Amino acid sequence: MKQKTLFLILLIGISYNLFSQERLKVLFVGNSYTYANDLPDLIERLSHSVGKSIESTKFLSGGAQFATHWNNNTLKERIMEGGFDFMVIQGQSQEVAFPYNQFMNAVYPYAKKLDSLFKSHNHNGQVVFFMTWGYRYGDQSNCPNYPPFCNYWTMSEELCNNYTLMATDFNSSVAEVGKAWQYSMKKDSTFVLHSPDNSHPHINGSYLAACVIYSKLFNDSINSSFHSTLSVPDAERLQQISNRISFGEPINCNMLNASLNSINQTEAKVDVSYVKQEERVNIKIDNISDNAEILIYDIKGIIKKRITAKPILNNINTSIDVKDFALGVYLIRISSSSLSYGSKMIFN
Secondary structure (H helix, E strand, O other): OHHHHHHHHHHHHHHHHHHHOEEEEEEEEEOHHHHHHHHHHHHHHHHHHOOEEEEEEEEEOOOOOHHHHHOOHHHHHHHHHOOOOEEEEOOOOOHHHOOHHHHHHHOHHHHHHHHHHHHHHOOOOEEEEEOOOOOOOOOOOOOOOOHHHHOHHHHHHHHHHHHHHHHHHOOOEEEOHHHHHHHHHHHOOOOOOEOOOOOOEOHHHHHHHHHHHHHHHHOOOOOOOOOOOOOHHHHHHHHHHHHHHHHOOOOOOOHHHHOHHHHOOOOOEEEEEEEOOOOEEEEEEEOOOOOEEEEEEEOOOOEEEEEEEOOEOOEEEEEEEOOOOOOEEEEEEEEOOOOEEEEEEEEO
16 A cells, blocks of 8 residues: 555656646747757757756748748648747848848848737747848858848848847847857857858757757756757857856847957947927937948838938937928938947837
8 A cells, every 4th residue: 555655646746747847839930040950859958958848840941031931821820720839930041131121121021920920829929039140251142232241240240130120129039049159259269150051050059049049938047968969068158158148238239240358348328319399319329439320211111311420529419300201110220330229219
């Protein structure tokens, strides 16, 4: 009788542990950047190693763009069946870094449709945009026509800006994998993250991505004994970087483009405000030593105003007349060699 009682207690204990694990149902939507090294499996194994659980559903197709995802009827039908806690989604490797007008017309609308569809059919479901990274040496074929594609840093910065923009506009979130890659490369450019094609992820890069996405899904720092095929020091290094990006002091998209030291230096501070009564936009930038280009776009991506502002004693204080602007939503972009800033503003 005692043995049966003990067995029953053990069985109850095992059942309790299984059901008390935090379990998420996650839909992964992407392309080869996600299926390389089986990123969803890495995330599942990281989760399992710390007593949590993920059930993955994958829609991954090489070269797929946001428009490709939207035109996939099987994917849309699965989204509408519901039952997911999260959708982790990424686009084609270049498209989210496209020039602004092209991005707004060919990428943004499809990302918005997918985001809305998922939220309308998955109760309390959340969308996580998987911020990808630039090519190791930039996209040289497109460099002559679009300078931000000329090197890894500026391409990564554009990806960072636009993935962040979508997540902000759609009231969703972003897994800042691209930032984590930049941080790693600034600390040690010899530490391999890209595969030999200089685009796709090496297992190190996928492991870092898995750490960042794990933290976004569970809102938890990563401290795992699961190291995949990495050495213990390399895995621990990447876990620390992931925690720094996910839970440390926020790093702007442009900060890692300048220099690693800039992470600890005084950062430019931007304040943008719309004065409705006077129909003007006031822009104040502190701690800036170089000229800044200020652009205002309408919702169609058309530039409505462009000015260059020069700092005085490391400060810019300027005002833009918007009396001739129609009511609606506008995007303000401010950039210099040391600053990249974007915000949405509603004129009403």
